[in-house]
Amino acid sequence: MDYQQSWQGASTGAQSRVDFVRSVYLWLMGGFAVATLGALSAPLVGSALVSVAGRFWFWVLFGVQFGTLMFASRVSRRKPLNRVAYVLFTFISGVIAGIVALALAQGAGFKPVFMAFGLTGVVFMTLTVTAFVSKKDFSFLRNFVIVGIAVMFFGSLAAAIFHLETFSLIISGVAVIACSAKLLWDTSAMLRTDDFGDPAGFALALFVSLYNILISLMNLLGGRRR
Structure with missing residues (x-):
């Protein structure tokens, strides 16, 4: 009897984990869909921002993105606010990605844009499969990720403010490595957690890592072709 109850409990737990992981990736796919809409509307949004904010339009857009990220992180467990916040953040992120892609295409064509999307997909699939197959705990990457993201954030600000193109490329390389490590860490945490109540939070973390990898790539x- 005890053996049967234990088996039923383990089976129920395994099914709950499968449902949780499925929910995380459904959220993530929804974020991709919304970001695509944002990218397609990038020319219109960019023009509107230029007319309102002038030469500071990109900083305004970046501030809105950061604000919606903080909002989405805070309300990730609160329905329906989590859906609203997630849609806002992924849409704004899509707009920024679209603007960056258009600017890159004007100078170097669309080939590097497509390459960046393809490489981001390869990184995502490779690290996801690694986490699923190995079943390892990658939390040991925590300190590396924290330092890497701090360097990425402050380095990107410095490069943008002082127009340091070579330094910007170095920071982009750091960002790809740090966000790849975070993607592996977050996927591992998703597979090992016993808290199944925050699929939106995990999807948000995965989306942010993939977004930063894409922009950095x-x-x-594009920097190689300028």
Whole structure:
């Protein structure tokens, strides 16, 4: 009897984990869909921002993106606010990605844009499969990720403010490595967690890592052609 109850409990737990992981990736796919809409509307949004904010339009857009990210992180467990916040953040991120892609295409064509998307997909699939197959705990990457993201954030700000193109490429390389490590860490945490109540939070973390990898790869590939 005890054996049967234990088996039923383990089976129920395994099914709950499968449902949780499925929910995380459904959220993530929804974020991709919304970001695509944002990218397609990038020319219109960019023009509107230029007319309102002038030469500071990109900083305004970046501030809105950061604000919606903080909002989405805070309300990730609160329905329906989590859906609203997630849609806002992924849409704004899509707009920024679209603007970066258009700027890159004007100078170097669309080839580096497509390459960046393809490489981001390869990184995502490779690290996801690695986490699923190995079943390892990658939390040991925590300190590396924290330092790497801090360097990425402050380095990107410095490069943008002082127009340091070579330094910007270096920071993009750091960002690709740090966000790849975070993607592996977050996927591992998703597979090992016993808290199944925050699929939106995990999807948000995965989306942010993939977004930063994409933007950084576009900068790297475009920088090689400038």
